[in-house]
Amino acid sequence: MPLVTFINSMNTSNTIDVPVGETLMRAAVNSNIDGILGECGGACCCATCHVYLDSTSAPDVPRVGEMEQQMLDHVAEPRRDDSRLACQLVVDSSMEGLRVTIPQTQL
Ligand code: FES
Numbered sequence: 001m002p003l004v005t006f007i008n009s010m011n012t013s014n015t016i017d018v019p020v021g022e023t024l025m026r027a028a029v030n031s032n033i034d035g036i037l038g039e040c041g042g043a044c045c046c047a048t049c050h051v052y053l054d055s056t057s058a059p060d061v062p063r064v065g066e067m068e069q070q071m072l073d074h075v076a077e078p079r080r081d082d083s084r085l086a087c088q089l090v091v092d093s094s095m096e097g098l099r100v101t102i103p104q105t106q107l
């Protein structure tokens with residue numbers, strides 16, 4: 001299982017094993033990672049799973065899809081070039097070592 005590191009706004013990191021095929025949002029929620037809410041359950045309609053992706057840690061992460069692109073306009077913290085919705089990132093083996101930063105707030 002790929003190891004993924006979540007870094008919160010206090011710069012505390014948690015590294016978890018994520019099963020291949022699991023979304024980053026579901027893995028975070030199941031592991032009680034604070035700061036990723038996933039209120040819509042992964043339907044790409046709440047923007048409460050916003051993360052900042054360190055693309056250097058996993059350069060082959062799929063690009064932003066059309067629905068995700070639209071929802072990223074509704075995140076609570078500033079949208080950046082590295083903004084992603086964790087529910088739209090399905091983990092595969094190429095994401096080993098991925099690092100994401102959780103914004104201070106999702107609401
Ligand atoms: S969980 Fe709602 S947009 Fe990701």
